[in-house]
Amino acid sequence: xxxxxIAEHEQGALKPETAKVINAAAKISxxxxxxxxxxxxxxxxESASKIxxxxxxxxxxxxxxxxxxxESTADLVxxxxxxxxxxxxSASTTGKNTLPRVAALLDKSQISEIIDVIDADxxxxxxxxxxxxxxxxxxxxxxxxxxxxxxxxxxxxxxxxAISTVESAADNTLSEFVSVEQTESERPELNAAPVVxxxxxxxxxxxxxxxxxxxxxxxxxxxxxxRAAVDAGFVPNDMQVGQTGKIVAPDLYIAVGISGAIQxxxxxxDSKVIVAINKDPDAPIFQVADYGLVADLFDxxxxxxxxx
Amino acid sequence: xxxLVPIKRVIDYNVKARVKPDNSDVDLTNVKMAMxxxxxxxxxxxxxxxxxxIATEVIAVSIGDKACQEQLRTALALGADxxxxxxxxxxxxxxxxxxxxxKLVEQEQPELVILGKQSIDSDNNQTxxxxxxxxxxxxxxxxxKVVVExxxxxxxxxxxxxxxxxxxxxxxxxxxxxRLNEPxxxxxxxxxxxxxxxxxxxxxxxxxxxxxxxxxxLKVEEPAKREAGIIVEDVAELVNKLKTEAKVIS
Numbered sequence: 001x002x003x004x005x006i007a008e009h010e011q012g013a014l015k016p017e018t019a020k021v022i023n024a025a026a027k028i029s030x031x032x033x034x035x036x037x038x039x040x041x042x043x044x045x046e047s048a049s050k051i052x053x054x055x056x057x058x059x060x061x062x063x064x065x066x067x068x069x070x071e072s073t074a075d076l077v078x079x080x081x082x083x084x085x086x087x088x089x090s091a092s093t094t095g096k097n098t099l100p101r102v103a104a105l106l107d108k109s110q111i112s113e114i115i116d117v118i119d120a121d122x123x124x125x126x127x128x129x130x131x132x133x134x135x136x137x138x139x140x141x142x143x144x145x146x147x148x149x150x151x152x153x154x155x156x157x158x159x160x161x162a163i164s165t166v167e168s169a170a171d172n173t174l175s176e177f178v179s180v181e182q183t184e185s186e187r188p189e190l191n192a193a194p195v196v197x198x199x200x201x202x203x204x205x206x207x208x209x210x211x212x213x214x215x216x217x218x219x220x221x222x223x224x225x226x227r228a229a230v231d232a233g234f235v236p237n238d239m240q241v242g243q244t245g246k247i248v249a250p251d252l253y254i255a256v257g258i259s260g261a262i263q264x265x266x267x268x269x270d271s272k273v274i275v276a277i278n279k280d281p282d283a284p285i286f287q288v289a290d291y292g293l294v295a296d297l298f299d300x301x302x303x304x305x306x307x308x
Numbered sequence: 309x310x311x312l313v314p315i316k317r318v319i320d321y322n323v324k325a326r327v328k329p330d331n332s333d334v335d336l337t338n339v340k341m342a343m344x345x346x347x348x349x350x351x352x353x354x355x356x357x358x359x360x361x362i363a364t365e366v367i368a369v370s371i372g373d374k375a376c377q378e379q380l381r382t383a384l385a386l387g388a389d390x391x392x393x394x395x396x397x398x399x400x401x402x403x404x405x406x407x408x409x410x411k412l413v414e415q416e417q418p419e420l421v422i423l424g425k426q427s428i429d430s431d432n433n434q435t436x437x438x439x440x441x442x443x444x445x446x447x448x449x450x451x452x453k454v455v456v457e458x459x460x461x462x463x464x465x466x467x468x469x470x471x472x473x474x475x476x477x478x479x480x481x482x483x484x485x486x487r488l489n490e491p492x493x494x495x496x497x498x499x500x501x502x503x504x505x506x507x508x509x510x511x512x513x514x515x516x517x518x519x520x521x522x523x524x525x526l527k528v529e530e531p532a533k534r535e536a537g538i539i540v541e542d543v544a545e546l547v548n549k550l551k552t553e554a555k556v557i558s
Contacts, residue, residue, distance in 0.1 A: 070437065074441065093450060093468045100433070104442050105441045110432070112431065112432045112433060125431075127429065127431055129431065132334050132531070135525075135529075180472045181471040195557075231487075251556045252550070287536070289537045290537040291539075292538070294539060303543040304543050304546070
């Protein structure tokens with residue numbers, strides 16, 4: 001058995017999700033190849049070669065892969081697929097975009113967002129917004145799988161393994177990259193942060209999110225938001241934690257002014273410790289919080305910042 | 309331009325799914341069902357394209373037993389011109405759905421297929437991408453903005469780092485994110501009118517797609533319950549507990 005892991009990278013750097021997907025891959029096989037598809041990605045390949053468990057790194061460096069569009073990347077993965085029994089990618093927006101295209105081109109059923117590996121054919125995955133956990137067994141001879149990175153620990157490091165390049169005929173006449181609007185932030189990435197502090201509709205407006213800055217700085221935390229806060233236009237949507245946003249599982253999750261709708265809980269209920277600050281004692285968030293504080297967030301946040 | 313909108317009948321998003329006592333699946337008996345929220349957004353977008361004079365015909369399609377005609381009637385009441393039910397009571401995986409839809413795309417030749425990005429029951433997020441692959445079309449997934457002009461679709465996508473815009477050659481497949489639009493409600497007169505709109509039924513077997521299962525559902529369980537927490541009195545107690553008891557901050 002051999003696993004192909006598609007590396008997740010952005011702006012010339014390997015993203016932390018990859019080391020977590022490799023952890024999942026290591027539970028399937030000890031023969032793990034990482035594919036780095038992109039343009040000018042030598043540094044990414046080097047970082048990937050140093051992740052424990054990786055046996056080989058292959059690089060497909062070509063302008064057509066620069067923005068990792070599904071049309072070209074999927075064709076590339078299909079070219080390489082013959083040598084692997086499992087093809088894994090992170091359940092990020094990039095992985096979710098590309099992998100089902102790969103699966104269909106190979107005529108395989110895909111298993112999405114696994115949270116556990118039982119054996120090489122059997123996996124656990126959440127369904128119904130995380131309200132149920134399904135154990136599924138694939139009868140495909142080649143498994144196409146996306147991995148919920150937050151459910152796996154990051155693999156450690158090793159001495160770098162060999163990096164080879166691969167020529168690909170993949171092209172893309174179907175779609176073209178136009179532009180990207182990156183949300184700038186100096187804080188850790190939401191998916192990887194050890195601490196996350198999120199604001200909800202209770203924050204009342206976008207300016208009040210600044211109240212979370214001082215606390216986030218002191219805790220080295222990323223700042224998230226509920227769907228309600230995003231929909232109200234308080235903050236951009238890539239800060240959204242939930243079923244339709246990002247799925248996080250930090251050591252500490254602080255929910256401020258968030259009621260705790262199913263859609264939000266699906267994105268954070270696997271956090272190690274959950275703290276809820278809300279003035280409504282009946283808010284559903286208190287049913288999952290380890291520590292709850294029933295108080296007005298505008299009184300409490302400055303106090304909390306000072307106490308840290 | 310013809311637009312095809314596949315929709316799915318799923319558990320209502322307000323209902324908390326219950327696992328069957330024998331752990332065989334989620335219990336859907338006597339549970340309120342509705343159109344998948346992402347599919348509603350797809351229908352709305354198609355109708356807006358029609359209102360803008362870009363789309364000439366909107367066809368809604370659903371795959372399932374007779375019950376999914378209810379959701380197709382809803383799509384017709386919202387403004388779709390005709391509906392197609394692909395009739396089957398087999399439990400399908402995304403690859404099967406994508407294959408059935410690809411047959412319909414061959415027949416109907418829509419320039420644009422708009423689907424929801426995922427259904428809120430199986431949470432797969434696969435069908436649109438698979439359909440694009442099977443029909444050799446470009447794909448614009450997780451769309452929060454769609455502009456059709458000059459044989460292209462300019463799609464703004466919600467990606468992890470922010471927003472990405474791609475230009476797709478038509479014909480294309482687009483999947484909707486929640487922020488694409490605010491779906492309208494069907495008015496009573498439109499609901500009445502929808503009853504007279506055409507709804508064709510095609511037997512899934514007649515489309516020549518192998519629907520044999522490829523994934524076996526071994527077990528469905530409740531997720532691990534979190535222990536009930538405690539309510540602290542003030543900030544000082546909270547910080548103290550986090551430092552000494554939970555040891556998550558120093």
